[in-house]
Structures are given as C-alpha cells and as structure tokens.
Amino acid sequence: MSSRYIVRRVLLFLLVIWVGTSLIFFLPRLAPDRDPVAQRLGNLAATGGINTEGLDEMVEAYRAKFGLDQPLWKQYLNYMFDMLRFDFNYSIAMYPATVFEIVMRAVPWTVGLLLVSTLLAFAIGSLVGALLGWPRTPRVMHWVATPFLMMSSVPYYILGLVMMYVFAFKFKWLPLGGGSQYGTVPTLTWQYVWDVVHHAILPAASMVVAGVGFWALSMRGMMVTTLGEDYVMLAEARGLSPRRIFFRYAMRNAILPQTTGLALSAGTILSGSLLVEVIFRYPGMGSVLYRAITGFDYFMIYGVVFFVILAVGAATLLLDLIYPLLDPRIRYSRK
Amino acid sequence: MSRSWGYVRRNPLLLVGVAMFILLLLFWLIGPQVIDVTRARPISAMADQRPSAEMPLGSDSVGRELLPNLLVGSLYTFEIGLTAGLIGLVVGTILGFIAGYFGGVIDSFISTAADVALTIPALAVLVVIASVIKEVLNVRNLALIVAALSWMRPARTIRSQVLSMRERSYVEIARLSGMNDWQIIVQELLPNLLPYLAATLVGAVAGALLAAIGLEAMGLGPQTEPTLGMTIFWCNYYGALLRGMWWWWAPPIVAILYVFAALFAISSGLDELANPRLRRAR
Amino acid sequence: MSAPVLQVRNLCVHYETDAGPVKAAENVTFDLARSERMGLVGESGSGKSTTVLALLRMVTPPGRIRGGQVLLDGADLMALSPEQMRRMRGSAISLIPQAAMNSLNPVMRVRDHFYDTILAHDRTMSRAQLAAHTGELVEAVGLRPNVLRMYPHELSGGMKQRVCIAMGICLRPKVIIADEPTSALDVVVQRQVMETLGRIQRQLEASIILVGHDMGLMAQFVDKIGIMYAGRLVELGPVTEVFGLPLHPYTRLLINTLPSLDAKAVFKGIPGQTPSLLNAPAGCAFHERCPDAVGDCWKAQHVLTEVLPGRWVACPCHAGAAA
Numbered sequence: 001m002s003s004r005y006i007v008r009r010v011l012l013f014l015l016v017i018w019v020g021t022s023l024i025f026f027l028p029r030l031a032p033d034r035d036p037v038a039q040r041l042g043n044l045a046a047t048g049g050i051n052t053e054g055l056d057e058m059v060e061a062y063r064a065k066f067g068l069d070q071p072l073w074k075q076y077l078n079y080m081f082d083m084l085r086f087d088f089n090y091s092i093a094m095y096p097a098t099v100f101e102i103v104m105r106a107v108p109w110t111v112g113l114l115l116v117s118t119l120l121a122f123a124i125g126s127l128v129g130a131l132l133g134w135p136r137t138p139r140v141m142h143w144v145a146t147p148f149l150m151m152s153s154v155p156y157y158i159l160g161l162v163m164m165y166v167f168a169f170k171f172k173w174l175p176l177g178g179g180s181q182y183g184t185v186p187t188l189t190w191q192y193v194w195d196v197v198h199h200a201i202l203p204a205a206s207m208v209v210a211g212v213g214f215w216a217l218s219m220r221g222m223m224v225t226t227l228g229e230d231y232v233m234l235a236e237a238r239g240l241s242p243r244r245i246f247f248r249y250a251m252r253n254a255i256l257p258q259t260t261g262l263a264l265s266a267g268t269i270l271s272g273s274l275l276v277e278v279i280f281r282y283p284g285m286g287s288v289l290y291r292a293i294t295g296f297d298y299f300m301i302y303g304v305v306f307f308v309i310l311a312v313g314a315a316t317l318l319l320d321l322i323y324p325l326l327d328p329r330i331r332y333s334r335k
Numbered sequence: 336m337s338r339s340w341g342y343v344r345r346n347p348l349l350l351v352g353v354a355m356f357i358l359l360l361l362f363w364l365i366g367p368q369v370i371d372v373t374r375a376r377p378i379s380a381m382a383d384q385r386p387s388a389e390m391p392l393g394s395d396s397v398g399r400e401l402l403p404n405l406l407v408g409s410l411y412t413f414e415i416g417l418t419a420g421l422i423g424l425v426v427g428t429i430l431g432f433i434a435g436y437f438g439g440v441i442d443s444f445i446s447t448a449a450d451v452a453l454t455i456p457a458l459a460v461l462v463v464i465a466s467v468i469k470e471v472l473n474v475r476n477l478a479l480i481v482a483a484l485s486w487m488r489p490a491r492t493i494r495s496q497v498l499s500m501r502e503r504s505y506v507e508i509a510r511l512s513g514m515n516d517w518q519i520i521v522q523e524l525l526p527n528l529l530p531y532l533a534a535t536l537v538g539a540v541a542g543a544l545l546a547a548i549g550l551e552a553m554g555l556g557p558q559t560e561p562t563l564g565m566t567i568f569w570c571n572y573y574g575a576l577l578r579g580m581w582w583w584w585a586p587p588i589v590a591i592l593y594v595f596a597a598l599f600a601i602s603s604g605l606d607e608l609a610n611p612r613l614r615r616a617r
Numbered sequence: 618m619s620a621p622v623l624q625v626r627n628l629c630v631h632y633e634t635d636a637g638p639v640k641a642a643e644n645v646t647f648d649l650a651r652s653e654r655m656g657l658v659g660e661s662g663s664g665k666s667t668t669v670l671a672l673l674r675m676v677t678p679p680g681r682i683r684g685g686q687v688l689l690d691g692a693d694l695m696a697l698s699p700e701q702m703r704r705m706r707g708s709a710i711s712l713i714p715q716a717a718m719n720s721l722n723p724v725m726r727v728r729d730h731f732y733d734t735i736l737a738h739d740r741t742m743s744r745a746q747l748a749a750h751t752g753e754l755v756e757a758v759g760l761r762p763n764v765l766r767m768y769p770h771e772l773s774g775g776m777k778q779r780v781c782i783a784m785g786i787c788l789r790p791k792v793i794i795a796d797e798p799t800s801a802l803d804v805v806v807q808r809q810v811m812e813t814l815g816r817i818q819r820q821l822e823a824s825i826i827l828v829g830h831d832m833g834l835m836a837q838f839v840d841k842i843g844i845m846y847a848g849r850l851v852e853l854g855p856v857t858e859v860f861g862l863p864l865h866p867y868t869r870l871l872i873n874t875l876p877s878l879d880a881k882a883v884f885k886g887i888p889g890q891t892p893s894l895l896n897a898p899a900g901c902a903f904h905e906r907c908p909d910a911v912g913d914c915w916k917a918q919h920v921l922t923e924v925l926p927g928r929w930v931a932c933p934c935h936a937g938a939a940a
Contacts, residue, residue: 012450020455027460028467135678149603153541153595155548158588161567165576165584176577221606230718237673237714238734238784239707248733249722256724267456268545274458275549279571293466293554294572301466308459316454328724328768 005330006321013317020309024302025079029072088303093295099303102288107307109179110284113200114273117207118262124208125215126258130251132216133223136242145216152213157275160206164279167202174202177281203280207273218261222254229253256327263319267312274308349604355597359409366406374400375407375561386582393582396573404561405586411474412563413594415547418478420540423485427539428532430486431493432520436501446494449487457484457546465555473557481546488542489535496531500524534605541598548591563587620691621648622791622824623672623710628685630664630671633678641667641680643848646921649792652822654815656835656856658871659845665828668845669794672826673712674702689792708738711790713814715797716778721769727780728765734784754783757820758813775806779813786817793818796828811838832871836860844868847902850921854928864930866909901932909934 070078082088088099131137132145151159168176180186180195226232227250235249277286285304292300324330366372374380378398386393392401434445464480465472500506501524509519550556551564552571570576570584630642642664649655657665670676672687674694687694689709694702706712714720721730731751735742742750752762758779764772772780778798785793798814799807815838818825827839835842835856842859844852844867852865863869901907904914911934921931 012447012454015447016451016454019451020460023455023460024463027464150596150599153545153599154592155545155595157549157552158567158591161576161584161588165581169576169579217603230714230720231722233675234712234714234718234720234781235722235733236675237706237712238737239703239705240733240737241703244733244737248725252724253722264453267454267458271456271458271549275552278553289462290553293462296466298466301463305459305463308456312456312459313454326724329770 002324002330005324009317009320012320013313016313016316017310020313021080021083021306022076024305024309025076083302083306088306089299091292091297091300093291093297093300099300102300103285103303103307106283106285106288109282110273110277110286111311113203113207113277113282113284114270116200117204117273118211118269120204121208121211122215122258122262125212126219126251126255128212129216129219130223130246130254132220133227133254134246134250135227145213148209148213149217150213151210152217154210155275156207156210156272157279159210160203160276160279163202163206163209175199177279179283199282203276203282206276207269210272211269214265215258215261219254219258222257223250226250226254256323259319259323259326263316263323266315266319270308270312270315346604346607348600348607352597352600352602352604355593355600359413359594359597362406363410370403370406371400372403372407375403383580392586393580395569395575395580395583397569399561401582401586404566405590408561408563408566408587409590409594411557411560412544412548412590415474415478415481415562416540416544416594418475419481419485419543419547420536422479422482423539423543424489424532424536426482427486427489427491427535428493431490432497432524434490435494435497436516436520436524442494445490449490452484453487453491458549460484461546461550462553462555465550469555469558472555474560474562477547477550477556478543481543481550484546485539485543489539492531492535492538493528496528497524500527530605534602537598537602537605541595541602544594544598563591622651622690623649624686624688625649625672626686626688628668628671628687629683630667630676630680631683632680640848642671644921645685645845645850647843647850647853649824649826651791652818652824653841654818654825654827654839656839656842657826657828657845658830658832658835658842660830663845664848665845666796667848669712669796669826669828672792672794673706673710675706704738707734707790708788709790710792710794711785711788713781713785713793713795713798715800716774716781716802716810720781721772721777723769725768726765727767727769727772730780730784731765731787734787738788750787754787755780757786757817758783759809774802775810778802778806778810782810782814782817786821786823789821790823793823793825794828795825797830798827799834800829800831807834832874844871849902849931850929851903851931852929853921854925854930858928864924864928865932866907866934867903870908 086100088103091097091099091102094102128141128145128148131141164176167174175181175198177199179199180192181199184192184195186192232245232249235245240249274284274286274289276282277284278290281287285307288300289304291297292304376399380390380394380398380400382394382396382398384390384394390400390402392405394400395404430445430449434442461480461484465477468476506519506523509523514522547556547562548564548567551562552567554568554572556562556565556568558565564587566587567584570580570587575583625645625647628642628645629640631638631640633639645664645668647655657668659665667676667680671682672694674682674697676682682695685695689705694705694710697705721727725733728751731754732747735747735750751765755762755765760776760779760783764776764780769777782798785795795814799810802810811834814825827835829835839856841854842852842856843850844859844865846867852859852863852868854864859868860872863872900913900915900917901910901919904910907914913933919931919933921929923929
C-alpha cells in the first residue's frame with residue numbers, strides 16, 4: 001500500500017479533529033458579550049437552582065480552566081489540552097458525575113445502534129440500487145423500491161416518529177422507547193439481550209428504512225455509470241454469465257464510490273442517529289446531548305460534541321484505510 | 336420547445352415535484368387570507384383541543400391554534416432552508432469555480448477545506464453555536480448559522496464539473512479567441528453549468544432543511560416561532576405522541592414529508608437532465 | 618472454396634429515437650470463408666461497429682436487430698436462446714475491442730480475466746490446466762508471464778491490447794472480430810500488435826473481421842474488403858482488386874484520400890457530409906456527394922449485386938462499365 005496515501009489520510013484526520021475542536025471553541029466566542037457558562041453558573045448560584053451541590057467547586061474549576069481573565073490564546077491552549085485528555089469537567093446538571101463518565105456510559109448504546117443499522121442500510125441499499133441500475137431487473141422491483149427511494153431524503157427521526165406511533169403506540173408490538181426495560185440490570189443473559197434488541201428494533205428500523213433508499217439511490221447512479229464502461233461490454237462479449245458480470249464487474253466497481261460516499265456521510269448519519277435517540281429516549285449520546293441542551297449543561301454539550309467529531313473523524317479514517325483494500329489502483333499506485 | 340415538452344412528458348417526476356411546490360405556494364399565498372395567523376401565538380386558543388369545525392387542526396398544550404401554526408411554521412421553515420441553501424450555493428459555487436478553474440495551490444486549499452468541513456459533523460458544530468446564542472435565535476440567525484456549513488457540497492460538485500469542462504474544446508477555442516478568464520467563466524462555463532446549479536440548489540436546500548429541522552428538534556431553534564422543527568420539539572417536550580394528540584404531531588411530519596418528497600422529485604428530475612445516462616436506465 | 622464459416626444475410630439494426638428509427642445497418646449481407654481475413658471500412662457512423670455488435674447479438678436499446686440472419690457454420694445465431702448465445706460469445710465468435718477502450722476490469726488481476734473467460738464456457742478445467750493454458754496464451758502474444766499477476770492499470774496500452782488479443786483467442790474461436798484493435802496505439806506498437814494478430818490467426822486458422830477506417834492498414838492485412846456507407850455495404854471484393862479497380866465512386870474517393878509517399882499531395886477529404894441516418898435521403902445515400910450521380914440515383918436505392926466474380930457493388934453506373 002502506498003504509504004503516502006496513509007500519511008495523507010492520517011493528517012486529514014488530525015486536521016479534522018483540530019479544526020473541529022477549534023471551531024467549537026472560537027465560533028461561540030464571536031457572539032458578543034456571551035459567556036453562557038459563567039452566566040449559567042452565576043444564575044444557579046444566585047437562585048440556588050436545582051443542584052447547588054458542588055457548585056462552588058465547579059465555578060472554581062471553570063474559572064481555573066477557562067480563566068476568562070486570561071488572554072484568548074492561553075484560554076485556547078488550556079481548552080485544547082483538556083479536550084485531548086478527555087477532561088471535560090463535571091456535568092453541571094449531574095454533579096458529581098464527570099462529563100467523561102456520562103459520555104462513556106452512553107457510547108456503547110450509540111455505537112451499537114449506529115453500526116448495526118448503518119451497515120444493514122448500506123448493504124441492503126447497495127444491493128437494491130445495483131439491481132435498480134441493472135437492465136434485466138424485473139419492473140416489479142422498481143415499483144417496490146420507489147417508496148424507499150422517496151424516503152431517502154427524509155430525516156430518520158421523522159420516520160421514527162411515524163413508526164413509533166404505528167408500532168408502539170397504536171399496535172403496542174414494540175416498546176415506546178428506552179434502551180431496555182426500566183430498572184433492569186445489564187447482565188449477559190438471553191433475557192437481557194433480547195430486551196435490548198427488542199428496544200432497538202424501532203430506532204434501528206427507522207434508520208434502516210431511510211438509509212436503504214439513500215444508498216440505493218446513489219448506487220443506482222453508480223451502477224448505470226459502471227454499466228457504460230467498456231470492460232462490462234467486453235465481459236459480455238467474452239461470454240460471461242450475467243450473474244458474474246453483475247457481481248464481479250459492475251457491482252464490484254460501483255461499490256468503490258459508494259464506499260467513499262459512506263465516509264462522506266458519516267457525519268450526517270451520526271447526526272441523524274442522535275436525533276433518533278432523542279425521539280426514542282434511547283440511552284445513547286443523542287439523549288445525553290438533548291438533556292444537556294435543555295438543561296443548559298454546557299460542559300456536557302462540549303464533551304458530547306467533541307466525541308461526535310472524534311467518532312466521525314475516526315470512522316472516516318477507518319473507511320479511508322479500508323478503501324485501498326478494495327481498489328488496487330490506490331493499493332499499487334505507480335511511483 | 337416541442338422537444339423540451341416531450342422531455343418533460345417522459346420525465347413526470349420533475350413535473351410532479353414542481354406541481355407540489357406550486358400547491359405549497361398557493362397554500363402560503365391564500366392561507367393568510369382565510370386563516371388568522373395571529374392565532375399561531377400561545378394562549379390564543381383553548382389548550383389541548385381536538386380538531387373541530389372552528390379549529391380544523393385543534394390546538395396544542397400552550398394554546399396555539401395548530402392550523403395557523405402549520406401555515407406560519409412551514410413558511411418559516413422553508414424560508415430558513417431556502418436562505419441557507421441559496422447562500423450555501425452562491426458561496427460554494429464561487430469557491431468551486433475558483434478551485435476548479437485556477438487549480439494549483441488555491442485548489443488544494445479549497446478542496447482540503449471542503450473535505451475537512453464535510454467530515455466535521457455539521458450538526459455538532461451547529462449545536463454548540465446555537466446553544467450559546469439560544470435566547471437570541473430567530474429565523475434569520477438560524478438560516479445564517481446553517482448557511483455557514485452548507486457550502487461544501489456545492490463547492491465539490493461545481494469544482495468537479497468545472498474541472499471536466501475546462502478541458503473541453505469550446506473553452507480552448509474561447510481562450511484562443513482572446514477571451515479572458517472571467518469572460519470564459521461567465522460566457523462559456525456558467526451557461527453549461529445551469530442544470531448542475533439547479534440540481535445543486537435543490538440539494539443544498541434539502542441539506543439546509545435537514546440541518547435546520549434537526550437543530551430545532553433538539554430545541555435549538557427560534558424559541559418563539561412555531562417552525563416545523565420547533566413544533567416537533569414541543570411535541571416531544573409535552574409528550575404529544577404518548578398523549579394521543581395526533582393532530583399536534585402529525586401535521587408538521589406530513590409537511591416535512593411533503594417538502595422532502597417534492598424536493599426529491601425535482602432533484603431526480605434534474606439529475607436525469609444533468610446525467611442523460613440515467614435516462615436510459617429506466 | 619469450402620463452405621463459408623459465417624454467412625450474414627440482410628442484417629438490419631435500427632435505433633429507435635423519438636424522431637423515428639435510425640437505420641444504423643440495413644440489409645448487410647456477406648460471407649466469410651474459413652481462415653479468411655475480411656476488412657470492414659467506413660467513416661465513423663457508417664454502421665460498421667453496429668454491424669459487428671449485431672453479429673454478437675450485443676446491440677443494446679434503443680438499438681434493435683430488426684431482421685436478418687447470421688449463420689455460423691450453418692446455425693442461425695439469431696434463433697438461439699440468450700443462454701445459448703452467451704455460450705457462443707467468446708468461444709465460437711470473439712471480440713477484440715478497440716485499443717483505446719478501458720477493456721479490463723480495474724479491480725481484477727489479468728490472470729482472473731482469463732480464468733473468468735475460460736470458466737464461463739468450460740467448468741471442467743482444473744486450476745493447473747487453467748494456469749498452464751493461460752501461460753501459453755500470454756506467451757503466444759509476446760508478453761511475459763508476470764503480467765498475469767498485474768492489475769490493468771499497471772500495463773501499457775500495447776500490453777493491454779495484447780492481453781485482449783490473448784483473451785479473444787483463448788477458446789479457439791472460429792470467427793474473431795477485431796474492432797479497430799490498433800487505434801490510439803503509436804505506430805510501432807500498432808505494427809507489432811497487427812503482426813501478432815496475424816500470426817495467431819494463421820495458427821488457429823480462424824477467420825477474422827477487421828473493422829477500421831485505415832485503408833492503408835487494410836491493404837496490408839486483409840484478403841477481402843467491405844466498404845460501408847450510411848449503414849449499407851456499398852462494395853465488397855478481394856482487396857487487391859478493389860484497390861486496383863474500385864467500382865463504387867465512394868470507394869474510389871476513399872482510396873484517393875490515401876496519402877502516397879511520392880506525391881506530397883495534401884490530404885484530400887471527400888467533399889460533403891455524411892448524411893444523417895435519420896430521415897435518410899431517398900435513393901442512394903451517397904448521391905449528394907457522388908461525382909458520378911445520374912438522374913436515377915436520388916430515386917431508387919441500389920442493391921448490392923455481384924457484377925464480376927467475387928465483386929459486389931451497389932452502384933449501377935459502374936456495374937455496367939465493369940461488365
């Protein structure tokens with residue numbers, strides 16, 4: 001594999017993390033006269049809000065860390081240093097839990113839900129899209145696929161709401177929300193695993209249904225382009241079976257830009273899944289973020305957002321590193 | 336003329352999308368004449384009322400009448416999407432043009448910036464900005480915030496189109512005949528890019544709507560304006576679904592589905608226009 | 618002469634467009650004898666590529682084969698089921714594509730292209746037999762065996778074209794169709810590739826149809842030549858005789874465009890434009906550009922007729938003159 005490619009990708013990853021983290025530091029500061037954290041903490045101290053316990057300590061930590069009397073560059077350096085150590089301070093709303101602890105508890109839920117539904121949507125969508133671009137596919141397939149294609153641009157959580165109403169509220173086949181039965185302790189029993197799967201079906205389904213359409217749509221375009229390639233025509237002239245041409249020649253090549261598309265969409269997909277979690281009160285990062293926003297828990301917002309940036313960057317890097325395994329032109333690039 | 340009509344006839348999707356939009360426009364134009372839009376404000380109606388003859392879509396828990404709510408909300412939402420999408424398109428097109436046409440260092444800089452900005456999840460950055468200025472968030476501010484992260488895809492699309500066009504013979508001829516760069520861009524490239532620009536605009540509007548509604552559904556939208564996303568947020572906040580208040584949550588969802596379906600129809604229609612090869616696939 | 622290996626009878630291919638059918642190939646008729654080399658020439662858009670695609674039954678919509686017969690050893694290819702036709706492609710009648718084409722799957726090694734082709738027709742071959750056979754083929758076209766492990770992007774244009782030739786002969790087809798196999802290659806490589814193709818063809822005793830527009834190349838390579846104009850075969854005959862005494866005015870003009878070494882003549886094009894195949898003019902398609910057109914030419918379509926033994930032409934003025 002060409003080492004230049006790897007180096008470039010890793011540098012891009014670091015650049016993404018750095019730019020993203022810096023953006024969320026600087027952009028809010030462009031708003032005039034706004035130090036919401038200090039305001040929030042001040043308000044809490046003044047009104048003796050819901051949770052005054054440890055408030056002084058937090059104000060203290062905040063001052064020390066963000067030291068607003070310090071010059072901007074020093075604030076920035078402190079901030080970057082903390083972020084890279086995953087030190088996001090305490091949760092304002094859930095003191096004495098730190099942001100890191102709470103985020104870590106949420107991560108497995110999000111990753112599990114996201115990974116399964118994205119891979120399912122990608123696999124099914126790509127196959128369906130390939131079939132839609134293939135001239136021999138029966139017409140029925142187009143009719144069946146059209147509603148899915150129409151839903152490709154609809155936000156996941158909108159679909160989620162509809163599904164929740166139909167399957168959980170109206171017919172009561174599936175739970176209305178949450179990650180598991182309320183009050184159950186995580187154990188490695190079939191009962192618990194089933195409970196988790198049971199709760200994940202609706203949120204996952206809403207992401208898969210919308211995702212299938214999205215991937216099918218782009219795969220159809222790629223497939224049509226690939227079918228116009230000379231090597232597909234020659235494969236037919238060589239007498240290969242349609243099945244072989246479909247998988248080894250057309251789909252195999254069309255999947256390459258599709259994989260790039262997956263890397264490019266990582267951010268959108270994760271954002272979508274966070275909102276699905278909010279709708280289903282799923283115990284992942286989305287719900288944590290939602291509670292942080294509604295509770296003015298700024299440290300928490302920063303913590304979750306940093307993790308989101310990190311996760312998307314890492315997913316993109318991973319896909320970029322997998323890509324050369326699929327495309328020999330990059331694997332054996334001419335010097 | 337007859338040829339383009341023949342084309343439209345074979346591409347009914349584009350027609351359907353445009354028709355859906357005209358219907359929406361009529362709703363926005365005629366709606367305020369027959370519906371009292373001031374009733375979209377809280378405590379202008381009895382709270383939690385089912386749809387009835389006086390209130391066709393009932394009311395919500397804070398006493399907004401929901402039909403005016405839908406009218407005002409859908410208009411605001413579309414305003415946000417269109418503003419942000421247009422700004423994104425203009426900025427993205429300019430950057431894409433510069434990158435694709437001049438190449439070199441400028442190109443690598445713009446391309447890398449676009450790649451980096453695309454990889455950073457927009458929603459995450461938007462959440463931070465919006466949460467800081469939540470109290471002063473109005474329709475215009477939200478549109479501007481979303482626009483700040485809507486330029487990357489247009490920039491990429493236009494760049495690759497310009498790259499491929501730059502090599503074509505008519506550009507070479509224009510250059511040989513003594514046109515300067517800007518004349519070539521304005522007179523030769525821009526007209527050929529129009530179908531792509533149209534398709535990109537639709538994509539940018541859809542993307543901006545997606546981001547704006549997403550932010551709003553998290554509560555990060557205009558706190559006092561009943562945009563579609565904010566309505567969904569309030570539904571979630573007041574548990575409208577669990578309380579069986581379908582008349583509250585269903586209209587914004589139907590409206591969102593409607594707008595996205597119309598955008599989808601138009602963009603696939605335009606796609607076929609821009610990529611004739613897709614036409615043969617059907 | 619033995620029975621022809623390939624007989625094409627009244628082959629018609631139309632492209633359906635909104636404005637009506639485009640007759641890309643109309644009543645194309647010719648015979649190809651065993652181990653004969655036939656050239657098919659014409660300007661781009663004259664229907665020569667469409668004709669050979671139709672021989673493989675690979676015309677794609679909106680194009681359609683509207684009629685005619687293609688008899689390979691007496692069996693009509695047009696009557697075969699799609700699966701039977703697939704078995705013919707590559708094994709009985711094979712295609713060597715244009716060199717400029719991106720003919721190899723970029724994600725597959727060269728070796729796997731050979732295996733794919735062979736296994737599509739013969740599943741009984743063992744791995745070892747496949748490897749041995751493929752090795753011989755690559756050697757036969759003058760490539761080193763290590764290309765088999767390479768990916769297409771690692772090969773030069775000439776190497777790729779040799780791979781395509783090797784692949785076109787790997788199942789010993791009776792008919793090889795070579796569609797401008799050397800266009801876009803530089804002259805030296807062009808020569809080498811044509812020599813390879815010729816040698817292989819002799820060894821296999823296969824018949825070959827060489828499609829192109831390079832009259833010079835044709836003169837050197839083929840035994841028989843067919844000239845196409847606006848979807849029709851206008852002249853057909855032994856190459857030396859056609860060059861010596863062209864019967865159709867179009868052929869004559871085509872030969873005159875050949876630059877000769879001694880006369881530093883400016884390359885002369887043929888005046889006028891290729892007619893649109895849509896709304897083709899009534900009568901002979903060439904009459905608008907024909908220096909010898911007579912009163913009847915814009916009325917009636919001339920039929921390809923044998924005016925001398927082995928010499929076919931679709932033009933009445935010279936039919937009379939030659940006889």
